Amino acid sequence: MGPLPVEASKPSGKENRRVMVIFFFCALISIVTMLSFFDSFYRMGYGFAMHEGNNQDAVLLAMMALGFNISGHFSVKYLMANYPGEAEGLTNVRTPQNIENNSNQPNQPKVTSAKEVLEELAKEMRATRIESEMLRVQLNETRVQVSNLETELERKTSELETIQALTTDMERIVKQSESSSQKNLSLMDSVLVGDPLFNGDKIDKQVVNDPKAIAKAAIEAYKAGRTDVKSAELDF
Numbered sequence: 001m002g003p004l005p006v007e008a009s010k011p012s013g014k015e016n017r018r019v020m021v022i023f024f025f026c027a028l029i030s031i032v033t034m035l036s037f038f039d040s041f042y043r044m045g046y047g048f049a050m051h052e053g054n055n056q057d058a059v060l061l062a063m064m065a066l067g068f069n070i071s072g073h074f075s076v077k078y079l080m081a082n083y084p085g086e087a088e089g090l091t092n093v094r095t096p097q098n099i100e101n102n103s104n105q106p107n108q109p110k111v112t113s114a115k116e117v118l119e120e121l122a123k124e125m126r127a128t129r130i131e132s133e134m135l136r137v138q139l140n141e142t143r144v145q146v147s148n149l150e151t152e153l154e155r156k157t158s159e160l161e162t163i164q165a166l167t168t169d170m171e172r173i174v175k176q177s178e179s180s181s182q183k184n185l186s187l188m189d190s191v192l193v194g195d196p197l198f199n200g201d202k203i204d205k206q207v208v209n210d211p212k213a214i215a216k217a218a219i220e221a222y223k224a225g226r227t228d229v230k231s232a233e234l235d236f
Contacts, residue, residue, distance in 0.1 A: 019076050026072040033065040166222045
């Protein structure tokens with residue numbers, strides 16, 4: 001596609017002001033000329049003698065006024081002219097040569113400048129940087145959550161191992177109690193799990209007829225005992 005057609009020209013504000021100035025001076029000179037003629041006629045009416053030089057001056061003044069008005073008329077016509085643009089005048093003139101040239105020219109795409117490409121690359125780079133920062137923040141948050149979950153998993157695994165070991169020991173104690181004549185378990189008789197496992201010094205509160213409380217107390221006592229055992233191993 002070729003360049004855009006030129007629009008029709010219109011008088012600008014500056015040209016309109018020039019036209020007004022030309023009209024003003026044309027009117028002023030015409031008025032001065034008419035007053036001069038009226039003054040001459042007035043003098044002739046009252047019997048004043050007119051010299052030959054006065055007639056020449058009057059003719060010269062009239063010619064100057066007429067010439068100025070004619071030139072002002074053409075100047076105004078030139079300043080106020082509206083010239084048709086290509087879309088109004090030139091496109092209507094279709095010669096065989098123009099038709100052939102238009103048919104031979106394919107539709108050419110708009111040429112993209114390197115500056116426009118660089119601007120688009122800069123926009124893409126800013127958008128990618130923002131996305132990468134958001135992903136980095138999400139990754140750090142995920143790492144913290146994973147670390148917390150791993151710590152919680154280790155704690156639960158250790159607690160599960162403790163409960164499993166405690167369950168095994170309790171089953172052994174229950175079997176030993178059943179082999180003897182003791183049927184009901186209480187902390188008052190053998191300080192459950194404390195005497196058999198840790199010499200009876202890990203449970204400092206007695207619980208009677210509360211299985212859940214007994215289980216929790218036994219777990220805490222078993223944990224405390226394992227902690228003391230690990231501390232003793234580290235001392236050696």
